[in-house]
């Protein structure tokens with residue numbers, strides 16, 4: 231018989247819920263900042279703006295081509311040695327910055343792919359009635375592209391939620407840190423990690439449900 | 452009214468337009484015919500600068516545009532006085548029928564929405580599709596979509612409408628309704644340039660027919676001149692092949 235202390239597990243749940251707030255907050259802020267940067271990158275890349283476009287390619291290549299954990303450590307421990315201002319940076323903000331920059335690289339690719347998948351005729355029709363490139367983007371191309379990108383962006387958000395657990399490695403007390411702490415102090419590793427995994431699973435299932443709802447609403451045309 | 456002078460256009464090494472001159476008078480309907488790959492679409496697209504000509508001049512009323520010196524502002528001016536109807540309709544997929552029509556009124560002409568809607572409804576009545584005003588394009592047949600696209604072009608209130616094979620991607624039974632609408636516009640003295648493979652339609656609706664071949668205008672004349680007293684062997688070959 232496996233020794234699983236259900237009472238202990240149940241007592242952990244309210245504690246987890248308390249630190250779920252940190253996870254959710256970190257994830258939502260990351261999504262908002264990351265998505266904003268992602269749109270800027272995608273638009274600059276798509277418009278083929280001199281100098282900026284190649285820089286964006288390098289940005290995306292860097293953040294997609296290196297591990298998130300290494301990026302996190304580089305900013306929080308590495309760069310702080312060179313730039314003393316960074317020492318004042320809180321662990322939460324450091325995690326927020328790195329998660330945002332990292333997720334922006336992935337999301338910009340999703341948005342760019344969606345923009346490219348829109349029939350070229352849509353842009354031509356816009357231009358032919360006298361719209362500017364940016365008017366066409368704003369009114370016609372992006373609304374269609376965003377709808378196309380919803381599944382990929384939802385995936386990115388799910389990845390953000392899961393990746394936010396890495397923040398515990400630089401000392402952010404979120405859900406993962408809590409589970410780690412409780413497990414270590416009680417030696418009830420199994421219970422602690424089963425509970426945290428279930429909480430993540432539940433959280434992400436809810437997100438998946440919201441995604442289907444959103445897609446349904448956008449499916450009017 | 453619309454004048455093209457010595458229009459040149461290449462894609463890389465491929466010379467597509469090799470010096471095209473063309474003049475369209477107010478109220479005139481010109482059909483452009485010719486073999487595939489001759490540059491008919493490219494010519495139309497140059498007229499509203501979806502393609503930038505390498506050289507040549509476009510004159511429309513008082514606007515004189517030289518490909519070498521044209522500015523962005525001039526391109527917008529040109530596009531406000533021309534409108535394009537595409538082979539694949541290219542209706543805005545995220546906009547309803549009515550929104551497709553009024554987009555240029557609200558965004559470009561800065562009309563307030565209620566005025567734009569009034570004008571939009573009038574246009575929809577004209578193209579005979581008012582009852583579908585709140586429907587998205589994906590719910591329409593090809594013929595209906597093309598009629599909305601013509602309505603969208605009319606909303607620009609252009610000096611000339613450019614049609615690029617407006618019926619080529621339609622099922623045969625839907626071709627008629629679109630051709631009828633274009634004929635109706637011709638009767639109302641709309642100035643139009645129509646690239647088409649529908650020879651009987653061209654004969655019917657056009658004041659002048661332009662035969663293009665290998666990036667040049669080979670001959671221009673009335674339908675009678677082009678179709679009956681064919682003098683050029685390339686033209687007679689093209690026409691006899693099509694009417695088979």
Ligand SMILES: Nc1ncnc2c1ncn2[C@@H]1O[C@H](COP(=O)(O)OP(=O)(O)OP(=O)(O)O)[C@@H](O)[C@H]1O
Pocket residue numbers: 462465467485486487488489490491492493494
């Ligand atoms: N964007 C482009 N890039 C490269 N080549 C092009 C481009 N657009 C057109 N061409 C080439 O230019 C030539 C003329 O094309 P165009 O579409 O103007 O011909 P067309 O007379 O309209 O033919 P069709 O009757 O088949 O529509 C073709 O050889 C075509 O492959």
Ligand SMILES: [Mg+2]
Pocket residue numbers: 491492493615616
């Ligand atoms: Mg063509």
